[in-house]
Amino acid sequence: MDTAPAYLRNHQREWEQSPHAANLAWFKDAAFGLFIHYGLYSQLGRHEWVQFREKIPVREYEKLYDTFAPAKFDADFITDLALEAEMKYINLTSCHHEGFCLWNSRTEAFNSWNACGRDLVRELGEQCAKKGLGFFTYYTHVLNWRHPYMLTRDLLPIARPDYPNGDPRYELRTPADNAKYWEYAHKCMAELAELDVPLAGIWLDIIAAYYQVPDLVPIEATYALLREKRPDALISFKQGATGTEDFASPEFHFRSQGDHFRKQGNEKAAELADVAWEKNRLKHNEICMTLQENGWGYVKDTPHKDADTLWGNLAYARANNCNLLANVGPLPDGSIHPDDIACLREVGKRIRKHGLPGAEAALLPGQKTLAAGA
Known part of the structure; x- marks a missing residue:
């Protein structure tokens, strides 16, 4: 057996x-999880999209590989912190849009093992298994700013930074060349699905890109691959692409991205977003939020949430039949920000004393105190 x-x-x-x-x-019973955004971008402390926003050339950005030193990324401490917060699972960004992998990948040499001899995905997965926490791996399968065959900006504006003269790293000449990227991405995802640690699920990003170029994203093939390689694992892709996801996980607000695209005049993307959302919204879902303002990856000198705010966010998620996935952005050395540690520990104390919060305590994202009558 x-x-x-x-x-x-x-x-x-x-x-x-x-x-x-x-x-x-x-x-459905997990209620509360810890999200971790960590990568090369953490060294700069200026948002996880720093390469895109500041148009840092690929060759220059790659220098961060040489200085990546997660000496204080302590999977034992992180899992203990999650347990203190009464969390039931952890989700780690195994590869964000920069293309740097946090595991010993056979497919992508641009990874933490080759950089510093650390397989952070395995380290965290093993500690989760040891301590009875579910473990999810995040993978950015529609964006990779380093891959030579990622789409061009005329097809998808967020596919690459807006370099004035392009970048010699990029080799895609026709949309058909993008197939080389998908072959690569599927190999990476297969590696994650085949991890020899218990895996609660695989959490994909970035849904806004999918809605804009659905014909260029082989989503059915991706889902089929993951279900073949890891049939027990749950699959999530933000609000959803096909509606066949196991759960949705919108950012901050429990809603479709349809209105966002309508405001931009992209009715096709809006309709696709709304259709997928309607198929998923009545499931038991998840809402992901940050414990710091202004970014998911580490941002220097930015405010962090207190326990009252996180408590209200957890109540908001529960009022919408969702778990809350609360994100921390570790410092460059991999340590967790002291304010986030204090916040999580305090919320854990409240849960042990009072149980999980009810809907009457709900705080909308950005709201600091309960509204009158709430």
Whole structure:
């Protein structure tokens, strides 16, 4: 008889019948998770999109590889902190839009193992398994600013930084060349799906790009690959692409991206977003939010949330039948910001004393105090 992973210890019977169903049942009760955005961008402390926003050339950005030193990225401490906060799972950005992988990838040499001898994905996955936490891996499968065959800006404006004279790294000449990128991305995702640690799910990004160029994203092939390689793992892709995702995970607000694209005059993207959202919105979903303002990756000298605000955000998620995935952006050395540590520990104390918050405590994103009558 197969034994369920430690985080599914209360779902052994479901596991014996269907590991995927066991994961789904567990997720519905998980309530609270920790999101971690960490990468080369953390060294600069100016937002995880710093390469794109500041138009840093690929060759120059790659120099951060040589100085990546996660000496204080401590998976043991991080998992203990999540447990202190009464969280049930952790999601790590295994590869963000910069293209730097946090595991010992066979496909992508631009990775943490080659940079400093650390496989952060494995380290965190093993600690989650040991301590009974679910483990998700984030992968940015529609954006990669380093890959030679990523789309051009005329096809997708966020596909590359707006370099005045282009960048010699980029080799795509026709949309058909993009197939080389997808072959690469699928190999990377297959590696994550085949990790030999318990894996609660694979969390994909970036849905806004998909809505703009759906015909250039082989989403059905991606989902088929992941389900073949890891049939027990849950799949999420923000608000959703096809509506067949196991859960949606919008940022900050529980809503479709349809209105966002309508304001931009992109009705086709808006309709696609709304259709997918309608298929997913009644599921048990997730809302992801940050513990710091102005970015998901580490930002210097920016305000951080206090426990009252996070408590209200957790209540908002629960009022919408969602888990809350609360994000931290570790400092350049991999340590967690002291303000975030204090906030998470305080919320954990409240949960142990009072239980999870009810809807009456809900705070809308950006709201600092409860509205009158709330």
